[in-house]
Amino acid sequence: MSKQDPTRLEKIWKAFRGHPIAIAGLIGITFFLLVAFFAPLLAPQNPYDQTQLDILDGLLPPMSQLGTGQTSWLGTDALGRDILSAVMYGLRISLFVSFVAVIVGSGLGVFLGLLAAMKRGWVETVIMRSVDLKMSFPGILLALMLLAMFGTGVDKVIYALIIGAWASKARLVRSVALSEMKKEYIDAARLAGIGNLRIMLRFLLPNSISPVLVVLPMAISGAITAEATLSFLGVGVPITEPSLGLLIANGNDYLLSGKWWISIFPGLVLVAMVLCINVVADRIRDHANPYLRGKE
Amino acid sequence: MTQSETKSVDQTAGPQSLMKVSDLTIAYPMEEGEIFRALKKLSIDIAPGQIVGIVGESGAGKSTIGKASLGLLDDNAIIETGSVTLDGAVISGLLEEGYDAIRGKKIGYIYQNPMTALNPVLTIGEQLIEAIEANTEKRGDDARDYAISLLEKAEVPYAEDRLSKYPHQLSGGLCQRIVFAIAISAKPDLIIADEPTTALDVTVQKAVLETLRSLAKQDNIAIILITHDMSVVANMCDYVYVLRYGELVEHGPTRQILTEPKEDYSRELMASIPRIDHYVERFAVPGLGNVKDRTRALAYLMEHKTDQTIPKGEPLLKVRNISKTFVSEAGIFTSASPFKALDDVSFDVYSGETLGIVGESGSGKSTIGRIILGLHESDPGHEILYKGRNIAELTSRKDRLAHCMSLQCIFQDPYSSLNPRMSAGNNITYALQSNGLLSGSAARELAGDLLELVGLSRSDASKMPHAFSGGERQRIGIARALSFRPDFIFCDEPTSALDVTVQAELLNLLKDLQDELGLTMLFVSHDLAVVRQMCDRVLVMKSGKVMEAGPCAEVLTTPKDDYTKSLLDAMPRIVFE
Numbered sequence: 001m002s003k004q005d006p007t008r009l010e011k012i013w014k015a016f017r018g019h020p021i022a023i024a025g026l027i028g029i030t031f032f033l034l035v036a037f038f039a040p041l042l043a044p045q046n047p048y049d050q051t052q053l054d055i056l057d058g059l060l061p062p063m064s065q066l067g068t069g070q071t072s073w074l075g076t077d078a079l080g081r082d083i084l085s086a087v088m089y090g091l092r093i094s095l096f097v098s099f100v101a102v103i104v105g106s107g108l109g110v111f112l113g114l115l116a117a118m119k120r121g122w123v124e125t126v127i128m129r130s131v132d133l134k135m136s137f138p139g140i141l142l143a144l145m146l147l148a149m150f151g152t153g154v155d156k157v158i159y160a161l162i163i164g165a166w167a168s169k170a171r172l173v174r175s176v177a178l179s180e181m182k183k184e185y186i187d188a189a190r191l192a193g194i195g196n197l198r199i200m201l202r203f204l205l206p207n208s209i210s211p212v213l214v215v216l217p218m219a220i221s222g223a224i225t226a227e228a229t230l231s232f233l234g235v236g237v238p239i240t241e242p243s244l245g246l247l248i249a250n251g252n253d254y255l256l257s258g259k260w261w262i263s264i265f266p267g268l269v270l271v272a273m274v275l276c277i278n279v280v281a282d283r284i285r286d287h288a289n290p291y292l293r294g295k296e
Numbered sequence: 297m298t299q300s301e302t303k304s305v306d307q308t309a310g311p312q313s314l315m316k317v318s319d320l321t322i323a324y325p326m327e328e329g330e331i332f333r334a335l336k337k338l339s340i341d342i343a344p345g346q347i348v349g350i351v352g353e354s355g356a357g358k359s360t361i362g363k364a365s366l367g368l369l370d371d372n373a374i375i376e377t378g379s380v381t382l383d384g385a386v387i388s389g390l391l392e393e394g395y396d397a398i399r400g401k402k403i404g405y406i407y408q409n410p411m412t413a414l415n416p417v418l419t420i421g422e423q424l425i426e427a428i429e430a431n432t433e434k435r436g437d438d439a440r441d442y443a444i445s446l447l448e449k450a451e452v453p454y455a456e457d458r459l460s461k462y463p464h465q466l467s468g469g470l471c472q473r474i475v476f477a478i479a480i481s482a483k484p485d486l487i488i489a490d491e492p493t494t495a496l497d498v499t500v501q502k503a504v505l506e507t508l509r510s511l512a513k514q515d516n517i518a519i520i521l522i523t524h525d526m527s528v529v530a531n532m533c534d535y536v537y538v539l540r541y542g543e544l545v546e547h548g549p550t551r552q553i554l555t556e557p558k559e560d561y562s563r564e565l566m567a568s569i570p571r572i573d574h575y576v577e578r579f580a581v582p583g584l585g586n587v588k589d590r591t592r593a594l595a596y597l598m599e600h601k602t603d604q605t606i607p608k609g610e611p612l613l614k615v616r617n618i619s620k621t622f623v624s625e626a627g628i629f630t631s632a633s634p635f636k637a638l639d640d641v642s643f644d645v646y647s648g649e650t651l652g653i654v655g656e657s658g659s660g661k662s663t664i665g666r667i668i669l670g671l672h673e674s675d676p677g678h679e680i681l682y683k684g685r686n687i688a689e690l691t692s693r694k695d696r697l698a699h700c701m702s703l704q705c706i707f708q709d710p711y712s713s714l715n716p717r718m719s720a721g722n723n724i725t726y727a728l729q730s731n732g733l734l735s736g737s738a739a740r741e742l743a744g745d746l747l748e749l750v751g752l753s754r755s756d757a758s759k760m761p762h763a764f765s766g767g768e769r770q771r772i773g774i775a776r777a778l779s780f781r782p783d784f785i786f787c788d789e790p791t792s793a794l795d796v797t798v799q800a801e802l803l804n805l806l807k808d809l810q811d812e813l814g815l816t817m818l819f820v821s822h823d824l825a826v827v828r829q830m831c832d833r834v835l836v837m838k839s840g841k842v843m844e845a846g847p848c849a850e851v852l853t854t855p856k857d858d859y860t861k862s863l864l865d866a867m868p869r870i871v872f873e
Contacts, residue, residue, distance in 0.1 A: 184713035185723075187671055188776065192727030193700040202726065206717035 015287040022283035028276030032269075036092040043085035044070055048240065054080045059254070062261050075261035077250055083265050086247055090266055091273070093154070093243040098223035101158045105165025106219065110212055112166065113173030114200050117181055117208075127170065134167040140229060147235040157236050161223050169212050169219075176208040214288045217281035221274045228270055244270045314518050315342040315365070315486055319378030320388070322360055322369065334360040336542045337377065344485065345516040347509070349533035349550065351523055351565075353795035354766075357542035358522045362488040364388050366403060367395040382486070400431045404479030404517075406489040406508075410471035414463040420447075420474055421459030424481070431482030446477040449514070451507050469500035473507060480511055486518045493528060497656045498822065499866040505532055524795065526569050527868030530554055538562050554870060568800035570825035572852060572867060578807065579800035579829075593749035596742065597781055597813055611644035612816050613784060614681040618642070618674045620663050620840075637663045638674075639840040645784070650810065650817040652831030652848060654824055654863070660840040661820045662708075665786040668818070669705055682784070697731065701780035708789040710769035714761040714776075720747070721757030724776045746775035750805060767798035771805070778809070787819045791826065803830060824867055828852050836860045 016022050035042060045052045054067045057080035066072050066082070074083035116124040134142070143160040150156040180186065181204070189199050228245030230236035232252075237243045242250070244266045251262025317340040324332045334357045342348050350358050363369050365380045367390055380388040387398055399405075407413035415423055424443040428434055434442050440459070447455035450473040463471055472492060479487050492508065493501040509532055512519050521532055529536055529550060536553045538545040538561070546559045557563045567580040620638040638660045645651045653661045666672040668680060670687070680687050682699065690696050707713035714723050721743035728734040734742065744754035750771040761769060770790060777785055787806070791799040803826065809815060821827050827834055827848065834851050836844040836859065844857040855861045 184707040184709055185715045188705065188707065188713060188773075189715070189727065190671065191669055191700055191703070191705055192731075192776075192780065193697040194727050194730055198730050202718070202730075203715050207715070 016283060019283055021279050025276040025279035025283070028272065029280060032091060032273050032276070033095070035088055036095045039085075039088040039092050043082075043088045044072075045082050045085045047081045047086045047089050047242070056080065059259055059262075061259075074265045077247075077262045078254070083247075083261060086242060087244070087266050087269050090242050090244040090247050091269060093237055093241055094224055094227055094245070094270075094273075097154060097157055097161065097227050097237070097243065098220050101161030101227075102165050102216065102219045102223050104158075105162035106169045106212060106216060108162065109166035109169030110173045110205070110209065113170035114177050114204050114208065116170070116174045117177030118196065118200055118204065124174075128174065131167040131171050134163070135171075139164050139226065143226065143230055144233070144235060147230065152235055152238055154237050154241060157227060157230060160230070161226060164226065165219060165223065169215075172211050172215070173208050176211055177204050180204055180207050210288065214285050215281075217277050217284060221277040221281065224270070224274055224277075244273075312343050313341050314344045314346075314383065315520075316340070316381045317361060317365075317378070318381070320361075320364065320380065321376040321378055322357075322364060323374045323376045324370070324372060325374070333376070334373075334542050335364075338539075338542065338544055339378075340537055340544075340547075342486065342518050342520060345512070345518055346535060347512060347519045347521060347533045349521045349523065349529040349536040350539060351526065351529055351536060352539035352545075353524060353565075353797060355541065356539040358524075358539055359490055360542075362405065362490055362520065362522060365488060366399055366405060367392070400427065400484070401482045402484050402486065404482070404484040404487040406472075406475055406479050406487060406492045408491040409495040410468055410475050411463065411495070413475055414471055416463055418462075419459065420461050420463065420466070424459070424474070424478055427478045428481050442481075443477075446481055447474070449480070449511060450474070450477040451503075452477070467500070468496050469504050472496060472504050476508060476511060480515065480517065483515055484517060486520065487512065488520045488522070490522045491524070492521070494523075494525070498824075498868070499656060499863065501528075502531075502866050502868060505868075508532075525868070526554065526566065526796070527870050530870040531868055538565065564797060568797040569870065570800075570803070570823070570829045572825040572828050572864070572869070575829060575849070578804050581797055581800045581804070590745070590749045593742075593745035593778075594812055596745060597778060599781070610684065611681075612647040612683060613645040613668065613818075614679075615644070615664075615668065616642045616679040616681075618664070618667055618678040618680065620660070620667060620672065620674055637840050638667075641837075641840070641842055643835060643842070643845065645816055645818060647783075647816050648810075648814045649832045650819050650830055652827035652834040653818065653820045653837060654822065654827050654834060655837035656822060656863075658839070659837040661822075661837050662788050663840075665705070665788055665818060665820055669703055669786060670700075702782055703784045703786065704777035704780055704782040705786045705788060706770070706773055706777055706790045709793055710766045710773060711793070713773050714769055716761050719758050719760055720752075720764070720772050723761065723772060724757075724779050727776075728779055742779060743775075746778055747772070749778070749809075750775045751801075765798075767794050767802060770794065770802060774802075774805070774809070778813075782815070784816045784818070787817055789821050792822065799826070806830070824852060824863060836863070 016026060040046070047053075057066050057072070057076050058078050060066070060072055060076045062073060062075040064072050064075065066076070072082050072084070074087070076082055077086065112127050116127040143164055146160040146163060147156060150159060186199065186203060189203050227236060227243060228248065231243050231245030232249045234249065237246055239246065247266035248263050248270070251259070251264075251266070255263050317338060320335050320338045321333060322335045324334060326332050338357070338361070340348070340350070340361065350361060352358050360369070364375070365382075365387060367387075375389050379386045382398065382402060387395075414420075418426075421440070421443060424446065425439045428439045428442055432442070443459065444455045447458060452458055452470060452473050458466070458470075458474075466474070489508065493504055496504060505528065508519070511517065521528070523529060533550045535547070536550050537547040538553065538559070540561055546553060546557060546562045553562060554566065557566055564581055570579075618638055618641050619636065622635045622637055623633070641660075641664060643651070653664060655661045663672060667674045682703065687699060690699050714720075718726060721740060724743045724746055725734060725739035728742075729736065729739050740757065743757045747754060747756050752768060752771060756764075761772070764772065790806075791802055794802065806817075807830070810817065819827065819830050831848045833846065834848045835842050836851065836857065838859050843859045844851055844855065851860060852864065855864060
């Protein structure tokens, strides 16, 4: 092979080249991530800081003048909180919760899946039957039950989402790892006296992880919506740290009285965010599918 | 191209020619604008009723010829120059409908693996009758009677009963005969057979090829036989084309090509074929350089040679009464059924020798090795002594690790035996490093030395496995096995997935290494000729039992056991009377 192997960045670029919608999604995700990360610098006001809020500014429509002289681009809610700032901070919470939950949950699932494939026997039975048990609950019902037990709070929501995320990854990884286990390089590792943990991490994991990486973006958008649903139902994040779901719920009461901006803007951001992630996830999935790749 | 071009008559095709491939170049556009040409300006001529062999190693473009003739090329393939003509009409590059009158009716196709070529959910009868109705005027009972007659022609016993059977109920050999019956159902002028016996055991290969030959002779059907196996060519073909990298190397009557090849490559190809009738010290192929010259790796490997612990005359490995029963899990409606893969096998392997184990698939030959290596548990009541110690008594971690390292394995499938996510160098030395026996810099040094020892270059250490060919991967596998300074290597069909010239190189390498290092080997193979070249003694196995054992030269020339005789008889040979 005279040619150099493409770098990781080149590989990623190859997956997106010639797919404008996916590139737009990627730009969208980058935009939302930057906004979420730099929210304290970008937002006109800090929606958690009670001293910055003025009840007299309450329920102003978009483009109104606030008491401080600032313009509120997207209007304010009943407490006089600027919707634009609230959405930026809400994005932060939504993304933080879902990223942490999906990454920790998937990691746990991958580990259990690999363990099941390596150990077989009763270990596999216990793990896979727990997966079946978890999968037999409707996701949102399970999360509601767990939050009813734990109580509410950002960390509690993360726990509930982790419990929602691990099972499908465990099942996915196990099926790939089982076929990898039959390959001769695993036998070769055994013959070389390499310990089980090292076989799992250096041999089995890198060769079984790809399908999980492909479904990961989809899992993140799923977690964002799940978190929004829980918050909307009032069992999610506390009122002091409003996520997008909670902002939508706050405006819900005013929706019929013509004060549409309180719910609609966080809702639009939520939809745009999930849409961006999903088009990117679709592209990654199609790119990873060798049958579709030939047809491009 | 349009369909109207089918009617344009190619003037160059004489009356003698049935199919003519002229100047055919087929290109596949690759990534980054590169173009891969599977065939380069290839010309082939087939007369009616002629059996033509197309031989070459993987990547030679053999199968592309058959695909181009039937319009089965991948969508992105481009016919750059030339054409394929049948009876004077161009048949390459037609539209899909253009092939309706050709596929099955004029050209039949026989696939490599009969088990996947037949539809598993339809009975043999349904598939045969479907083909008959598609390509002939026969319908209903007529079609059924014709199906039975076809099966009888293809020498399928109990033809009528087989119609109601499903493919999985029949053996591979029978399935291939059924594929033959489908292929001849419309009395085509030409059959393209793409490696028709590669998926079959040797013992059935010969009979299946006989059937194909007699079918062709009866109906004056021409055959293009695509194969990598020279002995198949020797027994079947009238005329041979030798291909390499999509180009024609040499062509001529079979006898001339096989006995007096003119081109270097054909000569090399012939010299690589292991012969059962005479033993060669080394195959006459351009080697990988001399192992003796690579002193650094040899010095490393010889450093801890201390197997003087075994008294003279005692075997290095003593295997007594091993049996292995696999029990299939009980289903809802079926009870657990035991299957005896090995039945009371005992043998000795002496230091420095190579013991061969031959047998057909399912004879339990690989299972023996896996039990010795500790990858399978054997049934109780056995004893395996290695260097005089019972391996069941090795309990301390240190003893087990030393034992592991002393017994190594060269695996069958080079494509799955390396960790695809580790560089070649790491594949070789990771285990030593992870067991704390080697520092990082020493490991890199050793990986480079070992790669040179097996004929690769030092810089290959940083490449990933996918950058190597099958033969190169197998050599990395050998380097990995050697890194442990083993005394005993179990070779599990190490060359069965490789091309014949690559096999010859690899077998030469193994012999060199054995001479230099005094390795003891257990060599499992289904290929008697390879065993003849590699082994001092041989065990012949069938259904988990040892049928015959003895010195290789004796057993494979004057066998006593009937089964060994039948194996030897079935072996395709390159012999001209």
